[in-house]
Amino acid sequence: MRLRISALSAASTLIVGLSVSLAAQQARAPQGTDTSRLETIPVRGNIYLIGGAGSNIAVSAGPDGVFLVDSGLTQNADRVLAAIKSLQERLQMTLQPQPRAAAETRVATNLEPFYRTLAPPKPIRYIANTSALADHTGGNEKLSLAGKTFTGGNVTGEIGGVGDGAAILAHENVLARLGEAKMPSKGLPTDTYFGSVLKLAYFFNGEGIELLRIPAASTDGDSVVHFRGSDVVVTGEIFDFTKFPLIDLAKGGSIQGVLAGLNRMVELAVPEFRSEGGTLFIPAHGRVGDIADMTYYRDMTTIIRDRVQDLIKKGRTLDQIKAAKPAEDWDGRLGRDKSWTSDMFVEAIYKGLTNPKK
Numbered sequence: 306m307r308l309r310i311s312a313l314s315a316a317s318t319l320i321v322g323l324s325v326s327l328a329a330q331q332a333r334a335p336q337g338t339d340t341s342r343l344e345t346i347p348v349r350g351n352i353y354l355i356g357g358a359g360s361n362i363a364v365s366a367g368p369d370g371v372f373l374v375d376s377g378l379t380q381n382a383d384r385v386l387a388a389i390k391s392l393q394e395r396l397q398m399t400l401q402p403q404p405r406a407a408a409e410t411r412v413a414t415n416l417e418p419f420y421r422t423l424a425p426p427k428p429i430r431y432i433a434n435t436s437a438l439a440d441h442t443g444g445n446e447k448l449s450l451a452g453k454t455f456t457g458g459n460v461t462g463e464i465g466g467v468g469d470g471a472a473i474l475a476h477e478n479v480l481a482r483l484g485e486a487k488m489p490s491k492g493l494p495t496d497t498y499f500g501s502v503l504k505l506a507y508f509f510n511g512e513g514i515e516l517l518r519i520p521a522a523s524t525d526g527d528s529v530v531h532f533r534g535s536d537v538v539v540t541g542e543i544f545d546f547t548k549f550p551l552i553d554l555a556k557g558g559s560i561q562g563v564l565a566g567l568n569r570m571v572e573l574a575v576p577e578f579r580s581e582g583g584t585l586f587i588p589a590h591g592r593v594g595d596i597a598d599m600t601y602y603r604d605m606t607t608i609i610r611d612r613v614q615d616l617i618k619k620g621r622t623l624d625q626i627k628a629a630k631p632a633e634d635w636d637g638r639l640g641r642d643k644s645w646t647s648d649m650f651v652e653a654i655y656k657g658l659t660n661p662k663k
């Protein structure tokens with residue numbers, strides 16, 4: 306009996322101790338903070354996807370450092386930095402030992418990956434923003450300040466002032482939109498473009514990278530990012546596996562621009578076999594897709610646009626068009642997001658077609 310009482314007492318003490326410990330941990334965490342780890346998924350080659358920080362974040366990690374596409378929500382920036390650091394540590398451990406000669410053979414080569422982890426990981430060099438939306442740009446400031454830009458020309462040593470931190474690349478309209486939103490200066494794009502393409506001036510982690518302009522699509526500042534060696538395209542909000550394509554009319558978006566962007570990406574893609582594999586697309590949210598997924602999404606968007614356009618020609622009002630449910634075929638799969646329902650999508654199409662911008 307005494308043994309049973311002692312065991313119960315010990316168990317109770319352990320449970321109380323664990324409860325107190327858990328309560329203490331929760332008390333230390335800031336209120337509203339999500340302490341869970343983000344998911345990091347390999348895509349192809351040096352390209353990885355970090356999910357759960359807002360929009361999907363694409364990562365090119367390699368010997369030149371880190372190139373990010375989008376930065377997630379502001380409150381998730383620390384978690385993104387932790388995910389990037391963890392990814393780099395894993396990659397350093399998987400590098401093959403280098404050939405050794407003479408006295409260097411005294412050191413066991415199987416320990417070389419461990420020794421390599423003692424060196425600090427390469428910094429974030431670039432952040433590319435596919436639009437000015439909050440879940441794509443919220444982490445700009447913190448992620449940029451955690452990185453370092455490249456020096457060049459006659460510059461030596463550390464770059465001071467505005468040169469500190471990673472460079473932020475975007476279309477010039479993103480800079481204007483973020484300026485209007487009063488984003489801190491360290492989170493604003495440092496390098497912008499106004500033409501059809503911005504190409505990185507040199508290979509980064511073994512491949513060319515370019516930002517391609519998609520005018521008046523989800524917003525007026527959309528870019529898609531093409532990693533040319535890996536053949537991976539980061540699509541921004543134009544392609545989203547969890548909902549209908551976003552059209553922000555107030556920020557210059559349009560259904561015709563979205564369709565032009567989807568068609569552009571279909572043209573970029575090369576299938577591996579019978580519309581499967583080959584070029585891969587990282588959407589704003591959801592899983593990675595290929596040309597079959599992109600074509601399906603493009604066709605769906607075109608059909609809904611055509612249905613709305615036909616009802617407009619027949620003189621139907623917006624309420625009548627919504628009642629006709631032109632997006633019903635896909636509503637069960639893509640209409641569940643309360644922030645962007647099928648009715649919102651149909652309304653954006655209607656307003657864009659009935660009030661086209663001059």
